[in-house]
């Protein structure tokens with residue numbers, strides 16, 4: 324039977340400058356639709372899962388653009404509520420060589436930040452195998468923290484597995500605010516993505532060691548599995564990346580990829596998450612899961628926009644036969 328994944332989060336309009344343009348020079352913006360949870364939902368829907376995104380977008384043509392984006396990629400939009408006045412927006416200034424890309428958020432007072440989601444927990448989780456949430460939603464308001472905690476408690480009651488991507492965004496909240504929110508949600512999490520920038524900041528453990536998974540497990544024994552990518556930034560267009568999954572003290576690690584040149588790195592973490600969720604829901608081994616998820620994240624860097632458009636079979640084929648030839 325097709326597995327069902329439910330996610331909850333804000334969709335954003337993304338306006339990016341052309342490569343080599345600073346915000347101050349911009350004479351045109353390229354339009355994409357983003358949102359960490361939407362990116363995961365789309366990726367999984369494209370791989371054949373039933374995915375539904377619970378979100379709130381305005382009832383006008385720009386809000387409709389976001390709904391169309393979900394529909395184009397086969398995401399179930401039954402839990403999309405159209406009300407309020409603003410679709411949150413983010414601006415992305417391109418990176419180059421040593422200049423990293425820059426994000427400016429313009430999402431205050433968006434429909435998602437200000438309106439209340441009417442769908443109740445029972446409706447949202449009916450038939451769900453997994454619920455995926457991120458720290459971005461928690462950063463938006465105390466109302467969202469309360470609503471997410473309520474939904475997580477219900478998920479626990481109904482034995483729906485929960486995945487959390489901590490996804491810390493420094494421009495949305497302070498580390499202290501984030502720590503307080505994470506302390507509320509972590510007791511309900513089964514699978515947790517705590518990246519090299521997240522867990523060390525929140526749990527005061529060193530960054531240059533994987534010990535932070537052990538430290539987190541000590542504090543939250545309910546968490547079955549941790550997943551994250553590790554990235555070395557050589558320049559804005561050249562990164563090295565590998566993925567890791569930690570369970571019961573054992574680490575499954577992917578090979579390390581040299582990613583050069585980078586077309587667009589936004590959404591690579593979501594692509595990794597989608598790969599991990601796919602591995603978990605298809606009962607793949609952790610070794611296979613980490614290789615699969617990492618390859619999806621790596622390949623995402625070659626695609627413009629926030630979503631991974633990599634077919635599942637493409638990754639499977641590459642893993643089976645890592646050759647660099649043209650596919651004819």
Ligand SMILES: O=C(O)C(=O)C[C@H](O)[C@H](O)CO
Nearest residue numbers: 357358359459589590593629
């Ligand atoms: O930054 C955010 O809040 C977004 O959701 C936009 C992007 O799609 C997201 O960061 C990618 O992970």
